[in-house]
Amino acid sequence: MTTFVLVHGGWHGAWCWQRVAALLRADGHEVHAPDLSGHGDNHHRNAADINLSTHIDDVVNLLRSHDLTDVVLAGHSYGGNVITGAADAEPGRIARLVYLDGHVPADGQSCWDLAPEFRDFFIEGAAAGGGVWVPSIPAAMFNVNEADRKMVDELCRPMPLATLVERIRLTGAGAAIPRTFVWTSGWDPNPFLQFRDRNADDPLWTVVEAPTGHDVMLDDPDLTARLLTSATVPA
Numbered sequence: 001m002t003t004f005v006l007v008h009g010g011w012h013g014a015w016c017w018q019r020v021a022a023l024l025r026a027d028g029h030e031v032h033a034p035d036l037s038g039h040g041d042n043h044h045r046n047a048a049d050i051n052l053s054t055h056i057d058d059v060v061n062l063l064r065s066h067d068l069t070d071v072v073l074a075g076h077s078y079g080g081n082v083i084t085g086a087a088d089a090e091p092g093r094i095a096r097l098v099y100l101d102g103h104v105p106a107d108g109q110s111c112w113d114l115a116p117e118f119r120d121f122f123i124e125g126a127a128a129g130g131g132v133w134v135p136s137i138p139a140a141m142f143n144v145n146e147a148d149r150k151m152v153d154e155l156c157r158p159m160p161l162a163t164l165v166e167r168i169r170l171t172g173a174g175a176a177i178p179r180t181f182v183w184t185s186g187w188d189p190n191p192f193l194q195f196r197d198r199n200a201d202d203p204l205w206t207v208v209e210a211p212t213g214h215d216v217m218l219d220d221p222d223l224t225a226r227l228l229t230s231a232t233v234p235a
Contacts, residue, residue, distance in 0.1 A: 002232045003068050006033040006217075007059060007086075009077025009102075010111075010163070011136035011156040013040020016076070019221035024228065034062055036082065043157045047132045051162035052110070056085035063093050072231055074098035076217065077192075078163070081105050081114075087174035097179045098231050100224070101214050104181070104195040107170040111163070117191050126161045133158035143187035143213030152215065179205050180231045186212045186219070206231070 004024055006017045017033040024031045035042045036058050038050040059082055063071065073094050075083035080102025087094045103114045112119065118137075125134035136156035139149040183196040192214075199205040208227060212219035 001028050001030060002229070003030040003071050004032070004228060005059065005062065005068065005071050005073050006031065007073070007075040007079035007082050008033070008036065008039065009075075009079045010159045011039070012076070012152075012215075013043075013155065013157070015040060015155055016152075016215065016217055020217045020224045020228070023221060023225040027225075027229070029229070032062060032066070032068070034058060036079075038160045038163070039157055040155075047158075047160035047162075050160040052081055052085070052166040052168060055082045055163060056089065056168075059083065059086040060089045063090050069093050070095045072096050072098060072228060074100060074228060074231075075102045076100045077102055077214065078111060078159075080195075081111060081168060084170065084174070085168055087177055088170045088172070089174075091174040091177060094174065094177050096231050097174075097177055098182065098228060099179065099195065100182045100210075100216055100227075101184050101190070101192045102181075102195070103192070104199065105168045105170075107172075108167050110165050110167045112165045113167075115191060117189075122161070122164055125158075129158055129161070132161055134161050134164065139215070142215060144215045145213065145219045148215070148218045152218070176204070180227075181205055181207045182210050182216065182227055183207065184210045184212050184214055184216050184219075186210075187214055190214070 014033040021031040036055045139152035
């Protein structure tokens, strides 16, 4: 049995992991999929109080409160920033990091730095959201499967602007944790390929393709569950 902590990306919530979590639990694994502050069922939180550090603390507090160890910590999209920070804070609890089309930040980088393609969207969205919230990106832009697009657009929530512009601070404590990068080939252009290319030859990394849109956990939950469980096997 493996313990998985699944961290959703921006605008999403724990709901996006429901199918994958059910498959993993059916195989006997322990699964935690929290709603980050300001997302999902926690959307009532005041956006002015939420930044990237808040989300890192959400995951760190989960790890500590449940005393989780040997965790496969997975993050989708923006969630890559969150798992990077959480692993830096609690490296002894993490067996492997899995980035699913996820940001892989270096110390001092923000989502703003890592996603220049979306800066205009962030600016225009923040203006429409009163300078605090950034409205969600349409699911079609990420080539989410047609059957789920309406659901995704309805369930996604505006994202606190501060989460996108705060720079992550890393000590390097989690630098030796093995990592997997899952890149999705079913949407173009995919801005996350920079992280695939940067780490493809690094022995610390395993790089895997998923022939889906950006929301791999919705487009192919069976494949996602297999990729996560295979990440528990040493390369």
